[in-house]
Amino acid sequence: MKVVVFGATGRSGWRVVERALNQGHEVTGIARTPSKMEMTHKRLTLVQGDILDYDSFANVLQGQDAVVSTVGKGERFGSVELYSEGIKNVISAMEEYGLSRLVAITSGGTYPGWDRKNSIFYELCIKRILLRGEYADMRRMENLIMETDLDWTIVRPSGLSDEEGTGEYRTKVGYSILESNTTTRDDLAEFIVDELESNQFVREGVAVVNV
Numbered sequence: 001m002k003v004v005v006f007g008a009t010g011r012s013g014w015r016v017v018e019r020a021l022n023q024g025h026e027v028t029g030i031a032r033t034p035s036k037m038e039m040t041h042k043r044l045t046l047v048q049g050d051i052l053d054y055d056s057f058a059n060v061l062q063g064q065d066a067v068v069s070t071v072g073k074g075e076r077f078g079s080v081e082l083y084s085e086g087i088k089n090v091i092s093a094m095e096e097y098g099l100s101r102l103v104a105i106t107s108g109g110t111y112p113g114w115d116r117k118n119s120i121f122y123e124l125c126i127k128r129i130l131l132r133g134e135y136a137d138m139r140r141m142e143n144l145i146m147e148t149d150l151d152w153t154i155v156r157p158s159g160l161s162d163e164e165g166t167g168e169y170r171t172k173v174g175y176s177i178l179e180s181n182t183t184t185r186d187d188l189a190e191f192i193v194d195e196l197e198s199n200q201f202v203r204e205g206v207a208v209v210n211v
């Protein structure tokens with residue numbers, strides 16, 4: 001499969017790139033600063049592009065099979081437009097070049113109300129104060145994706161960690177999973193590539209955690 005990964009220099013992004021390469025796929029990583037990427041591989045192409053600048057990447061999608069968005073901002077307190085404005089460009093480019101498969105990371109924090117599976121601290125302090133702008137824009141991104149006719153999968157991890165992956169993750173259609181509030185980036189990447197190969201959750205939003 002020919003896969004385009006936005007945010008290839010990010011902590012989840014490079015893991016998705018690596019996992020996809022290990023699985024035998026051909027990967028094009030799009031990053032604002034490709035030189036940050038230390039990985040080289042004969043099936044890896046790096047392209048300088050900004051998800052907020054359509055012309056910087058659109059034609060790269062020609063002839064590709066799938067797109068993965070791992071971009072993120074981590075903006076505390078402020079307002080955010082990266083997710084929604086970025087995905088508008090990605091969707092337009094996919095439609096222009098006839099691609100249908102999109103996998104995009106958001107977060108379990110996009111649950112629109114009070115999610116009883118989460119702690120009071122998370123619901124009150126993180127979701128409603130610290131990362132309020134992030135989650136609001138991720139919700140806009142999710143809505144934009146869901147309005148398309150694409151074969152999309154929205155991936156909602158819990159708190160991400162750089163701990164070594166377990167090779168075992170749990171998934172469930174929805175926002176979060178009661179038994180865990182952490183997801184290793186290794187396992188997130190494994191799930192994303194598994195999902196590209198299996199198409200198990202097409203047109204679904206799915207929580208992924210470690211147990």
Ligand SMILES: NC(=O)c1ccc[n+]([C@@H]2O[C@H](COP(=O)([O-])OP(=O)(O)OC[C@H]3O[C@@H](n4cnc5c(N)ncnc54)[C@H](OP(=O)(O)O)[C@@H]3O)[C@@H](O)[C@H]2O)c1
Nearest residue numbers: 007009010011012032050051071072105106107158159160
């Ligand atoms: N942190 C958590 O606990 C958590 C929990 C749930 C979900 N998430 C979400 O999971 C995803 C991955 O998180 P992460 O912590 O692994 O990511 P990360 O390490 O923060 O990487 C984010 C990536 O997005 C790229 N990016 C930002 N703005 C861009 C733009 N305008 N154009 C192109 N690329 C751009 C960054 O590129 P540069 O190198 O150029 O900056 C970077 O490669 C994010 O969407 C995040 O919001 C995070």
